[in-house]
Structure formats: C-alpha cells, structure tokens
Amino acid sequence: MNIALIAHDKKKVDIVNFSVAYSTILKNHTLFATGTTGKKISEATGLKIERFQSGPLGGDQQIGARIATNEMDLVIFFRDPLTAQPHEPDISALMRLCDVYQIPLVTNIGGAEVMIRALDAGFFDWRNIQ
Numbered sequence: 135m136n137i138a139l140i141a142h143d144k145k146k147v148d149i150v151n152f153s154v155a156y157s158t159i160l161k162n163h164t165l166f167a168t169g170t171t172g173k174k175i176s177e178a179t180g181l182k183i184e185r186f187q188s189g190p191l192g193g194d195q196q197i198g199a200r201i202a203t204n205e206m207d208l209v210i211f212f213r214d215p216l217t218a219q220p221h222e223p224d225i226s227a228l229m230r231l232c233d234v235y236q237i238p239l240v241t242n243i244g245g246a247e248v249m250i251r252a253l254d255a256g257f258f259d260w261r262n263i264q
C-alpha cells in the first residue's frame with residue numbers, strides 16, 4: 135500500500151513516536167511524507183520515505199495530486215487543531231480529495247493506531263481489487 139505521513143509542527147513528536155512504534159508494519163509499505171515530517175521520521179526510524187515539499191510550500195497539494203491519480207491508499211495526518219496554519223486551504227483540499235476518492239484518512243494518533251492495525255490485519259485488501 136502507498137501511505138502518506140503528515141504532521142503539523144506540534145504533532146511531529148507524536149508521528150515520530152508512532153512511526154518508531156509501528157516501523158515493522160510501515161516498512162512493508164511504500165511511504166510518502168511532506169518534507170519536514172519525512173525527514174524526522176526517516177532520521178528516527180531509517181525507513182525509506184519519498185519526501186514531497188514541506189506542507190506550507192505545496193506538500194499537501196502534491197499528496198492531493200497522488201490521491202487524484204489513485205496512487206495513495208491511506209493518509210495519516212496528525213493535524214494541530216489549536217494552531218492556525220498559513221496553508222489551511224491546502225489542508226482542506228487534501229482532506230476533501232480523500233473524501234472525493236474515498237481514501238482512508240486519519241487525523242489523529244487515536245485513529246492511526248486503529249488504522250495501522252487494520253492495515254496489518256489485511257483489512258486494506260479491498261484497495262487492491264478496485
């Protein structure tokens with residue numbers, strides 16, 4: 135599966151800890167991330183990650199484009215709901231495209247815990263038969 139990993143600044147520690155905890159599952163998949171998120175995860179885990187631009191510089195839009203071309207199977211996006219983001223329209227657009235294309239999206243660590251276990255249990259096989 136193709137998985138996008140994204141986190142706002144105040145959630146970077148959470149996504150790094152999440153990626154370390156689940157690196158044995160994540161390593162079996164093709165990973166993508168926005169710029170700074172990807173750098174921090176790969177430094178902490180050694181996982182191979184294709185990095186896009188940083189979010190405020192277009193990274194969310196690049197991931198959105200992959201969704202529009204059916205090249206993303208899961209989006210794990212640890213959003214910061216308490217800090218205004220300069221690129222809020224890009225964030226909304228990315229989430230909108232997940233809904234347009236019915237791509238599983240989780241926006242916090244609670245959802246991500248469930249989703250990654252579901253992925254490992256084979257619950258994403260429906261993505262292969264579309």
Ligand SMILES: O=C(CO)COP(=O)(O)O
Pocket residue numbers: 140141142143167168169170171172187188189190193194225
């Ligand atoms: O801003 C982001 C998502 O909206 C994340 O971007 P970075 O991973 O480059 O910090």
